Amino acid sequence: MGHSTSHSAEPPLVTGNLSFHELTELVARHAEKKPPLGWYIAIGISSLLLVNLLVMIAYQVWNGVGVWGNNVPVGWGWPIVDFVFWVGIGHAGTLISAILFLFRQRWRTSINRAAEAMTIFAVMCALLFPTIHVGRIWVIYWTLPIPNQMDMWPQFKSPLLWDVFAVSSYFIVSLMFWYVGLIPDLATLRDRARSFVRQRVLGVFSMGWTGSNRHWRNYEKAYLLLAGLATPLVLSVHSVVSFDFAVSIVPGWHTTIFPPYFVAGAIFSGFAMVVTLMVIARKVYGIEDLITLNHLEKMNIIILLTGSMVGFAYITEFFIAWYSQVGYEQYAFINRATGPYAWAYWIMMSCNLLAPQVFWFKRLRRNVPLMFAISILVNIGMWFERFVITVISLHRDYLPSSWGYFSPTWVDVMTFAGSFGLFLTLFLLFLRFAPMVALSEVKGVTPQADPHFYDQESS
Amino acid sequence: MPQLFPKGANALPILSLVGALAGGVVLVGLVWYYFSPEYTDVGYAPEQPVPYSHRLHAGELGLDCRYCHTSVERFAEANLPPTETCMNCHEQVQTQALSLQPVRKSWAEDTPVEWIKVNFLPDYVHFSHAAHVNNGVGCETCHGRVDLMDVVSQVEPLSMGWCLDCHRNPEEQLRPDEAATVMGYEHPADFMERNAERIAREGIRPPLNCSACHY
Numbered sequence: 269m270g271h272s273t274s275h276s277a278e279p280p281l282v283t284g285n286l287s288f289h290e291l292t293e294l295v296a297r298h299a300e301k302k303p304p305l306g307w308y309i310a311i312g313i314s315s316l317l318l319v320n321l322l323v324m325i326a327y328q329v330w331n332g333v334g335v336w337g338n339n340v341p342v343g344w345g346w347p348i349v350d351f352v353f354w355v356g357i358g359h360a361g362t363l364i365s366a367i368l369f370l371f372r373q374r375w376r377t378s379i380n381r382a383a384e385a386m387t388i389f390a391v392m393c394a395l396l397f398p399t400i401h402v403g404r405i406w407v408i409y410w411t412l413p414i415p416n417q418m419d420m421w422p423q424f425k426s427p428l429l430w431d432v433f434a435v436s437s438y439f440i441v442s443l444m445f446w447y448v449g450l451i452p453d454l455a456t457l458r459d460r461a462r463s464f465v466r467q468r469v470l471g472v473f474s475m476g477w478t479g480s481n482r483h484w485r486n487y488e489k490a491y492l493l494l495a496g497l498a499t500p501l502v503l504s505v506h507s508v509v510s511f512d513f514a515v516s517i518v519p520g521w522h523t524t525i526f527p528p529y530f531v532a533g534a535i536f537s538g539f540a541m542v543v544t545l546m547v548i549a550r551k552v553y554g555i556e557d558l559i560t561l562n563h564l565e566k567m568n569i570i571i572l573l574t575g576s577m578v579g580f581a582y583i584t585e586f587f588i589a590w591y592s593q594v595g596y597e598q599y600a601f602i603n604r605a606t607g608p609y610a611w612a613y614w615i616m617m618s619c620n621l622l623a624p625q626v627f628w629f630k631r632l633r634r635n636v637p638l639m640f641a642i643s644i645l646v647n648i649g650m651w652f653e654r655f656v657i658t659v660i661s662l663h664r665d666y667l668p669s670s671w672g673y674f675s676p677t678w679v680d681v682m683t684f685a686g687s688f689g690l691f692l693t694l695f696l697l698f699l700r701f702a703p704m705v706a707l708s709e710v711k712g713v714t715p716q717a718d719p720h721f722y723d724q725e726s727s
Numbered sequence: 728m729p730q731l732f733p734k735g736a737n738a739l740p741i742l743s744l745v746g747a748l749a750g751g752v753v754l755v756g757l758v759w760y761y762f763s764p765e766y767t768d769v770g771y772a773p774e775q776p777v778p779y780s781h782r783l784h785a786g787e788l789g790l791d792c793r794y795c796h797t798s799v800e801r802f803a804e805a806n807l808p809p810t811e812t813c814m815n816c817h818e819q820v821q822t823q824a825l826s827l828q829p830v831r832k833s834w835a836e837d838t839p840v841e842w843i844k845v846n847f848l849p850d851y852v853h854f855s856h857a858a859h860v861n862n863g864v865g866c867e868t869c870h871g872r873v874d875l876m877d878v879v880s881q882v883e884p885l886s887m888g889w890c891l892d893c894h895r896n897p898e899e900q901l902r903p904d905e906a907a908t909v910m911g912y913e914h915p916a917d918f919m920e921r922n923a924e925r926i927a928r929e930g931i932r933p934p935l936n937c938s939a940c941h942y
Contacts, residue, residue, distance in 0.1 A: 417763050418887035458731075471731040475740070 281375050281713045284557035288711055291558075295705045296457055298553050303700050306552060311696045317689025324683040325400055333403045335679045342662045342674035347401040348512075350684050352654040353537070354394035354691075355435060355509055356530075357647075359502060360538025361387025362442050365449070366498035369491075375566055377709035378558045381453075382549065383542045384446040385702070389694040390541070391439045393687045398431070427511035434508035438501045445494045451477050452487065452708040506534040513657060519600035520661030523588065529581035533650060536574035536620070539567050540646035547640045549699065558705050561634050568639055571646065572627035578653070579621030596666055608673060609660045616656050619649025764884035772880030773843045777829050785910065786874035792866050792908040799866075803855040807842050810834050845879050846870065852940050862931055863901035863922075864893075866908055874910040890940070894933035898922035901931075 286294065328335050338345040361384040368376040399408055411432045413422055422429045455477035458470035477483055507527035514526035543564065550559040589601040604613045623645045627633040664671045698704070711717055760766055784790045793799060795808035810833040817827055833840045846869075848854050860866070866873070871882030883889060893900050901922045906912050915921070925931070934940075 415759075416888070417765070417884065419891045420887065467731055476732075476737075 280715055282558050282710060283560050286557060288716060291711055292456060292707060294555060295703050295707050296460060299457055299701055299703055311693060314689050314692035314696060317686050318693045320682055321686025321689050324679055324686050328400055328679060329405055335677060337674055337676040337680050341670050341672045342659055344658050345674060346676050346680040346684060347397045349654040349658050350687060351394050351397035352509055353651045354390045356534035356537045356650060357541045358387045358390035358394060359506060359534035360542045362498045362502050363535055365445060366495040367502060369495045370499060374713045375563055377706050377713055378563055379546060381706040382704050385698045386541060386545060386695060387442050388446055389691050393691050395435060427515045430508045431512055434505045438505040441498050441501055445498055448490055448494060449706055451475060453703040456707055503531055506530045518661050518665055519596040525581055525584055532574045532577040533653060536571060536578055537650035539571050540643040543567050543639055543643040547636055558710060564639060565633050568627045568633040572624045575620055575624035600661060603664055604656060604660050612652050612656050616649050616652040619645045620653060764886040769881055769884055771845060772878045775843055776841055778826050780877045781873045781879055782875055782877050799856045800860055801857055805856045810840055846881055853942060860907050863904055865902050865912055867910055867912060868900055872910055894935055897931060897933050898926060
């Protein structure tokens with residue numbers, strides 16, 4: 269160490285100076301001991317909502333899509349709004365796990381496990397809505413190119429079909445990514461297990477992991493490959509979702525800005541949902557040393573960035589409407605801001621564009637109650653963004669004779685509430701039974717993992 | 728820590744992978760065969776209220792199909808004959824036959840015989856017999872050798888793919904209009920050329936769009 273460097277050490281990504289064993293204890297015990305009382309209360313409420321969802325689906329399947337508010341001219345109502353809302357939320361997890369992994373953003377390790385779980389559950393909620401929206405759920409396999417006695421094939425020119433492939437492949441890759449990351453931690457749980465059944469169940473799911481050098485080598489390679497596979501998907505899924513709208517000729521939908529604008533919005537809403545959940549989870553489970561204020565601050569910066577991108581897109585749409593000199597396009601946007609649904613538009617604008625601007629101030633973006641409130645506002649705002657795009661564009665298009673006003677029914681509302689039941693129930697089960705933080709990865713970024721200070725020396 | 732699983736468990740991953748692949752192939756095969764109308768519908772031969780034999784009437788006695796199914800050239804439906812059609816002959820022949828008791832009862836009480844439909848199309852399909860019979864599709868093409876059936880049964884799957892086979896390649900099936908009701912029709916050697924020529928001359932274009940058959 270004869271030479272001096274100008275290197276300034278990165279502040280530790282996790283605090284508390286925890287040893288490996290203490291880290292294991294901190295995370296793994298939550299998957300082993302009885303959960304706190306609050307967990308029982310939460311899952312009680314969420315499973316009630318889930319039962320409500322099942323009842324609503326049964327009611328809808330039995331009676332048909334007429335039980336929803338969808339009707340001419342607004343043929344796409346809440347179910348599609350809810351679909352885009354959920355699939356958007358499902359973007360944060362894979363962004364954190366894949367893109368931040370490829371960019372070597374090591375702070376991701378504390379939050380990637382829970383964010384990926386959230387992604388998978390959100391995509392499940394998202395897949396639910398188009399599935400029941402087809403109206404005849406028993407022939408949903410018609411969306412897949414399966415040879416059949418009808419000689420009938422899906423319409424490959426339709427973005428709705430691209431959506432089927434985009435969302436389902438995103439779901440499968442996210443699930444594989446999440447599971448591969450879980451294997452070393454499941455092995456940790458297995459080694460700690462005492463009961464016969466628990467040992468064997470975890471033994472099956474950890475696939476014979478022993479932590480040998482060779483296992484780690486294969487694991488790292490698989491993880492890198494999956495990250496490479498998932499990265500384009502993060503960008504493509506919501507681009508394809510936006511094609512559902514952009515490929516049509518409805519004023520307000522037919523814009524080339526949609527794919528990047530939708531992707532930014534998806535990351536925006538996904539990070540907001542991660543903040544909402546993590547702020548609560550880190551407190552309840554006492555893992556503030558792992559998910560520190562620095563983590564939350566970084567997520568808030570991404571929320572600020574993507575929120576401003578989305579806001580910029582909102583304003584660009586107005587500019588292009590004016591610049592295009594197309595009357596229908598211009599009216600579509602004037603009608604958004606001043607028409608019968610102006611309230612929805614201004615909720616969207618204030619929640620998505622204005623609210624995150626408080627994160628310009630360091631003190632405010634490190635304020636936990638404030639960021640929780642903002643994250644809720646962003647979730648509300650992003651739901652309204654999809655409502656604005658879907659409903660306002662449809663309710664008044666080219667022909668004034670076919671204008672109308674859309675109102676949801678109680679089934680719309682209860683189904684959407686029920687989807688939160690599905691989401692939260694799955695997330696609570698995840699918190700209860702799986703290691704909620706990627707233990708093996710977090711251990712790799714602690715100062716203890718670098719006892720000889722190799723990082724400093726090499727720089 | 729002792730091993731949780733015996734050594735043989737190492738074979739499980741590869742076995743389950745092979746099993747999933749083989750199982751998938753078997754599953755596809757089972758669905759492909761057993762879920763097709765070719766399996767579920769072909770061969771449907773319900774017992775009719777009157778043991779009417781097409782083999783006897785259309786085959787041995789040589790009645791034309793249109794003697795009973797009179798509307799087939801003019802309407803979408805190929806009608807079932809009224810009791811009066813039966814009685815045209817059976818007032819004179821087999822007047823005491825036990826098997827014809829339901830027909831005489833129908834005649835006396837003025838109530839129709841409740842024949843059971845064999846060749847079903849779903850309610851969302853529109854099919855016109857007239858459009859087919861008048862453009863060279865024979866009865867036999869879809870209904871098979873009815874003149875050999877004691878009990879009428881379904882011989883073709885009547886699936887959409889089956890319809891489309893012919894709509895896409897009509898020259899493989901058409902016959903001259905005057906042979907429409909002939910059973911056991913044999914195509915001349917050059918029938919494909921003749922049909923192609925006829926299709927061009929008469930402008931026969933079997934529709935392939937959805938609303939041709941679906942409302």
